[in-house]
Amino acid sequence: MSNPAQRIAALRLQLEDANHRYYVLDDPAIPDAEYDALLRELEALEIEHPELASDDSPTRTVGTRPEGGFPEVAHAIPMLSLANAFETPGVADDADDRARYAEVADFVRRIEQKLDISDPVFSVEPKLDGLAISLRYEDGVFMQGATRGDGATGENVTANLRQVRAVPLKLRESGTPVPSVFEVRGEIYMPRKSFAEWNAKALENNEKLLANPRNGAAGSLRQLDPAVTRRRPLAFFAYSVGEVRGLELPETHSQTLALLRTFGFPVAPEADTATGFDGLIAYFRRIGTARDSLPYDIDGVVYKLDDYDQQRVMGFVSRAPRWALAHKFPAQEQSTVLRAIEVQVGRTGAITPVARLEPVQVAGVTVTNATLHNEDQIRRLDVREGDTVIVRRAGDVIPEVVRVIEERRPAGTVEWSMPATCPVCGSELVREEGAAAWRCTGGLTCSAQRKEAVRHFASRRAMDIEGLGDKQAEALVEFGFVHSPADLYTLTVADLVRMKTALDAATAADFLQAVSDSKGALALDTEGQRILAQDDFDWKDAGFLRSHLAVEPDGKLATKWAGNLVAGIDASRATTLARFLFALGIPHLGETTAKSLAQWLGSLDFVRSTPAVVLQALPDIGGEVGRSIATFFEQPGNAGVVDALLAAGITFSDEAPPSAALRERLGLSHLLSTLPVDKLGDKSAQRLAETYGTLDALLRANAIGWAGAGASMAGAENLAAYLADAQALAALRATDAAMRRLLDAAPERAVAASGPLDGKTVVLTGSLAAMTRDEAGAKLEALGAKVAGSVSKKTQLVVAGESAGSKLAKARELGIEVWDEEALLSFLQAHGAS
Ligand SMILES: NC(=O)c1ccc[n+]([C@@H]2O[C@H](COP(=O)([O-])OP(=O)(O)OC[C@H]3O[C@@H](n4cnc5c(N)ncnc54)[C@H](O)[C@@H]3O)[C@@H](O)[C@H]2O)c1
């Protein structure tokens, strides 16, 4: 590093490379803070060694020249950058402002000296973090839009800018004469909320995330297909003008901003004016405080000398005006070393990988943890323990790892893999097919999930325990009175009072403090049974305190509620199977599905013992839900809690035998069709089932027999290979046994009393307006019909609704009687079934 020429060359190379990635590829490799530090180092060296300065050094140039893709646009007036000011390094927080913000003080002093004035007036504006563009209006109509490029030449992105709603296509009529040329400059940006929503969707769809709103905006605007830009949530703020003809501009910049508003351009509402150094710093602080709550990302504020005459006197340096300054906030992205990747278990069992970081200051806060979202995101980023990563913290969003600086990866790192078990309870972790999230299968026994489990169990649509609110449910777990929902049924009044006292004591400090401040001292007595107040304390005024702490008007803690709650818990013992299943909090099992499950299987015993492949044959229960239910009950911890609940005397008023309709959905054919065996389709499964009837009979034959029975030869051979695996065979036998147990318990299908359609085979096709096909089928069955799924020679009647297709054609071909919806309705009416 001793050779300055060499260091300068190295810095230029590094900065040019960074510029290319940032401006051309919209894919920076290093955080801005680091780029700024390198640029400053280069600046200092060039000042120290003027003989090594060069006009094409990154310290003197703006952005980069466009590279293909878009036609070029020459800017009539160059689009420059801004000089930057940062907090003086190594200065204490409580130092004098002129020491702390020495670069701002210098900026103001230079202006005051050159203009020979004191306390100049500035236009002060938020510095949006997006990309600069120019919009050219001719006779009031938007004609051309361009990026900044290298300041002299930009890219023509007119078609894309037309897709941005905040860019007016015409100047608004406002009484002001329409200028023949009006060039507006401003920032295209992506609002923070849109950015977050965009990324949330991308996460869900397993797509690449946008690293930050600035890259998002730049990348979106520079899409070659305007239709792609159209879908991106971009917005725009105007902050100055370029070439203007046919209109006298006002005398100050702030007046120009007002003019831009009257022409219909959005201007940042935070734009204001300020006087002198103190005014600038006051604005900097005001916007700095508001930063996290603004709807867009800003990286600082911009100070511009307000008076145009004064601006002209100050003039320009090569890359920026001397009359303006960007005062930067602490950066929202920093690089740091990722020490470890750990997983956290959420309230519902969802697993989130978290990065443990070398502590780093990001936007004014020390960050030690950052989210990695999910396993796929880790794969996409290829983050490894030991990597140097870029961490981003913006607004009140949880800090996240947005990229890896691969150049800094140490030797010997390994790809990360998801642990096999829950770090909290040790249960197995599973990832559902197609879902991004892993979850802990510990359910009712995983302490990370207990609070949510108990809260959900007691909630209104679940067990509906009167008097047990969310707060109390959580406190019962927090203070160790309840470890699983089963413990609720052993709670006593004394337990509840102790829990409440503990809860009150935990929160009392805050409340007592708040009330004491205005109303005199309050304290809790030593047993935590009574609130002690000074004599002049007026309890009537303390309604909120009373309701929160459950104290009676004389300050004594109330206990009647505890008796009521025990009674409420007791009453919840008599419930329905549907409620109980929902209350267990089985992932993906909603209220409606729980009802349907209860109706189909009839008893908890069958729900618990039915394997996933069988559950999946039920309506409303897809692969994910079926697996989730089976996995839940397989977990010994959950099974133990369910047994304890039953032992506590839970009863179901809706227990019944399994539905007779199971017979149509289940059977050997269904079982075979679920096997992961190639070339063994539904048709083959059906033929095998018809030939053999039972699994045992099927297993006594072999591939040749199966092929003879109508399976394809390949399918039969694959099946033989599959069943040669002892484990697969045992699993199939077990599933078959569970299924047959269920079917044996289901009543025979009620034989329809003789009706007008006795024995007739009917097929429904197309869509009906008055009812669903299933409903129509049920009505026809009630009149004696047999409803079939496909048209064959055996079909005697086809009911064809709207847009019926091949089935109708086939019916016509076979000469089968066809009814339209009207015929169906009048038939049903005639037989009292409408
Ligand atoms: N990470 C990297 O690799 C990398 C590479 C190159 C540049 N950068 C970053 O880009 C920035 C430098 O780019 P720059 O030349 O655009 O400078 P700049 O961002 O510091 O300032 C100029 C820009 O500010 C914007 N701006 C926002 N609000 C404004 C307002 N009210 N008035 C005027 N301008 C406003 C305009 O787009 C203007 O072009 C630095 O922050 C640097 O860290 C990063």
Ligand SMILES: [Zn+2]
């Ligand atoms: Zn767990």
